[in-house]
Amino acid sequence: MKPQFAALGLVPGLVLAAAASLAAEPAAQDAVALVERGSAFLRMHGKAELIRRINARDPMFYRGQLYLHMRDARTGIVLAHPVHRWLVGQDLLEVPDASGKKYRREIIELAATRGKGWVAYTYKNPADGHPEPRNDYIARVGNVVLESGIGIR
Numbered sequence: 001m002k003p004q005f006a007a008l009g010l011v012p013g014l015v016l017a018a019a020a021s022l023a024a025e026p027a028a029q030d031a032v033a034l035v036e037r038g039s040a041f042l043r044m045h046g047k048a049e050l051i052r053r054i055n056a057r058d059p060m061f062y063r064g065q066l067y068l069h070m071r072d073a074r075t076g077i078v079l080a081h082p083v084h085r086w087l088v089g090q091d092l093l094e095v096p097d098a099s100g101k102k103y104r105r106e107i108i109e110l111a112a113t114r115g116k117g118w119v120a121y122t123y124k125n126p127a128d129g130h131p132e133p134r135n136d137y138i139a140r141v142g143n144v145v146l147e148s149g150i151g152i153r
Contacts, residue, residue, distance in 0.1 A: 026066035028118075031137040031148040034061065035116075038068045038146045039139055047079075047144060054080035055088070066148060073145050076108045098122040098131040107147065111140035120152070 038061060042050045054061050054068055061068040062082045069087075070080040076093040093104050103121035110117050116139040123134045136149040 026150050028150060030066055031150050034066060034068050034148040035137050035139045035146045039141045042141050051080040054082050057082045069147050071145050073111050073140050073143050076104055098124040107138050111138055111145045115140045
């Protein structure tokens with residue numbers, strides 16, 4: 001078999017491997033990497049452009065279950081969200097999660113004190129209504145907080 005045709009035999013395997021990695025639930029390092037990518041983009045291109053890209057579901061910041069979202073670091077108001085667009089412009093600091101925890105307040109406090117870290121909360125899955133434990137990695141960059149979350153299994 002000629003080398004160029006032998007290489008074509010690898011393509012289906014590579015496609016399947018890539019599809020499997022996209023379908024797999026994101027891990028902690030994926031959320032951290034996405035927030036870091038967003039931080040670098042924000043510093044280079046500015047807040048308005050990052051908001052536009054997040055809300056447009058740019059593949060750089062949106063990969064199914066793994067996505068970046070942004071809130072104002074002082075008020076907690078959501079500035080960009082690729083999945084739940086109705087959240088943009090909302091002040092939900094005092095709204096508790098499915099277990100009664102005001103985790104958004106915790107996000108703002110963590111951003112103000114340490115600048116980055118993890119916040120755990122319980123998310124009510126809109127598909128089936130069941131509560132699911134989640135973790136958001138957050139980082140303050142200037143006057144915004146960037147966040148990316150993962151399910152906890």
